[in-house]
Amino acid sequence: MNKVVANADEAIRDINEGAVLMLGGFGLCGIPENCITALVKKGVKRLTCISNNAGVDDFGIGLMLQQKQVRKMISSYVGENAEFERQLLSGELEVELIPQGTLATRCMAAGYGMPAIFTPAGVGTEVAQGKETRNFNGKDYLLEYAFNADFALVKAWKGDPDGNLVYRETARNFNPLMAMAGKVTIAEVEELVPAGELNPDTIHTPGIFIHRIFQGKSYEKRIEQRTIRKRS
Amino acid sequence: MALTKEQIAQRIAKELKDGYYVNLGIGIPTLVANYIPKGVNVVLQSENGLLGMGPFPLEGEEDPDLINAGKQTITTIAGSAFFDSAMSFGMIRAGKVDLTVLGAMEVSERGDIANWKIPGKMVKGMGGAMDLVASAKNIIVAMMHTNPKGESKLLPNCVLPLTGVGCVKKIVSDLAVLDVTPEGFRLLERAPGVSVQEIRSKTLGKLIAADDIPEMKFEG
Numbered sequence: 001m002n003k004v005v006a007n008a009d010e011a012i013r014d015i016n017e018g019a020v021l022m023l024g025g026f027g028l029c030g031i032p033e034n035c036i037t038a039l040v041k042k043g044v045k046r047l048t049c050i051s052n053n054a055g056v057d058d059f060g061i062g063l064m065l066q067q068k069q070v071r072k073m074i075s076s077y078v079g080e081n082a083e084f085e086r087q088l089l090s091g092e093l094e095v096e097l098i099p100q101g102t103l104a105t106r107c108m109a110a111g112y113g114m115p116a117i118f119t120p121a122g123v124g125t126e127v128a129q130g131k132e133t134r135n136f137n138g139k140d141y142l143l144e145y146a147f148n149a150d151f152a153l154v155k156a157w158k159g160d161p162d163g164n165l166v167y168r169e170t171a172r173n174f175n176p177l178m179a180m181a182g183k184v185t186i187a188e189v190e191e192l193v194p195a196g197e198l199n200p201d202t203i204h205t206p207g208i209f210i211h212r213i214f215q216g217k218s219y220e221k222r223i224e225q226r227t228i229r230k231r232s
Numbered sequence: 233m234a235l236t237k238e239q240i241a242q243r244i245a246k247e248l249k250d251g252y253y254v255n256l257g258i259g260i261p262t263l264v265a266n267y268i269p270k271g272v273n274v275v276l277q278s279e280n281g282l283l284g285m286g287p288f289p290l291e292g293e294e295d296p297d298l299i300n301a302g303k304q305t306i307t308t309i310a311g312s313a314f315f316d317s318a319m320s321f322g323m324i325r326a327g328k329v330d331l332t333v334l335g336a337m338e339v340s341e342r343g344d345i346a347n348w349k350i351p352g353k354m355v356k357g358m359g360g361a362m363d364l365v366a367s368a369k370n371i372i373v374a375m376m377h378t379n380p381k382g383e384s385k386l387l388p389n390c391v392l393p394l395t396g397v398g399c400v401k402k403i404v405s406d407l408a409v410l411d412v413t414p415e416g417f418r419l420l421e422r423a424p425g426v427s428v429q430e431i432r433s434k435t436l437g438k439l440i441a442a443d444d445i446p447e448m449k450f451e452g
Contacts, residue, residue: 029299097357120367121362121366170298172281
């Protein structure tokens with residue numbers, strides 16, 4: 001099956017105003033750079049973005065925040081983005097902060113066809129407000145619903161025309177979960193290889209979950225915190 | 233003398249036991265990795281998807297695909313494994329991680345912790361902290377005993393929005409090591425030259441202290 005599209009612009013052509021998006025990545029690691037650039041170019045507004053982080057001021061989802069394209073963010077940690085904090089405190093941007101494991105598991109539930117999950121994260125905190133609590137074996141858990149996203153935008157290391165994906169190192173993070181969870185899932189890859197080249201034993205995301213795939217270009221892969229040790 | 237951040241990390245490292253899987257939070261907890269005692273084999277879990285976190289890379293060998301939960305460039309070690317975020321929090325939720333070390337803005341005498349939000353001022357988010365504190369078997373908090381204004385961070389009740397309820401087991405501050413017990417904070421050790429009286433004056437929550445509290449000792 002050939003799911004290859006020419007580029008990011010074609011891949012995101014039908015993402016329109018008000019769409020609910022999932023974007024893979026942790027910090028700036030494993031984010032769908034090409035799709036974000038295309039969304040900024042398209043200028044589509046009032047988006048809801050489900051993503052662990054909100055990028056930094058001038059990279060990642062931060063680029064979409066600068067253009068005021070995001071109406072609502074659903075994230076677990078947004079500490080590295082001053083423009084984000086400004087829009088949040090001024091009320092321009094709606095933000096739902098949720099525990100990282102809850103974010104991951106709500107993606108997982110959607111991808112596995114389950115409507116909801118129970119988690120202890122957030123019990124007794126403001127995260128629990130308005131949520132159903134259930135006690136199992138003497139411990140309280142919150143009912144958390146599966147996400148419902150129109151599009152999932154994921155980034156993989158390698159992919160093939162069938163949409164089979166392989167991620168690299170910690171750039172995997174939320175990508176395989178979101179890949180399974182989108183009504184339409186768009187995968188951008190550093191290397192699009194011919195069918196048959198990926199070892200079926202090593203595939204992280206089987207192609208059935210992927211609707212469109214393209215060869216990404218000009219990856220910056222920016223490092224947020226460059227930490228090194230001296231050569232002795 | 234109050235402990236330095238490095239000394240807080242050094243003291244916490246003494247709590248590590250052979251065979252532990254450990255999650256270290258951002259800030260002082262990260263420094264604990266520098267003081268793992270000889271002969272104690274622990275595996276560091278980074279909740280963005282790595283078991284077996286190694287040291288920072290050598291200059292020129294940084295890999296943007298290989299970071300820790302603090303977004304710092306890191307390395308793998310022999311025996312490392314990568315996984316996705318749901319599996320990562322599966323390990324945490326299912327109690328496979330033996331020890332979590334994290335920072336805090338406030339801890340209550342019942343072990344409640346607040347470390348993710350100052351209403352109207354600072355909104356960074358909880359990241360993985362709420363998942364970790366809700367499920368970890370053993371939680372040690374690394375923090376300064378007082379805030380920059382000199383006010384106690386060990387309180388009868390947390391004032392800031394909570395991260396978790398009744399979960400902190402032990403605190404290592406710049407002044408003291410304390411257990412969180414059903415009766416309140418139990419003073420176990422004091423920083424060299426710091427009196428029980430000083431610790432008492434800087435602890436707003438209920439403090440239980442015997443007459444004779446040993447000083448912490450640091451080699452080197």
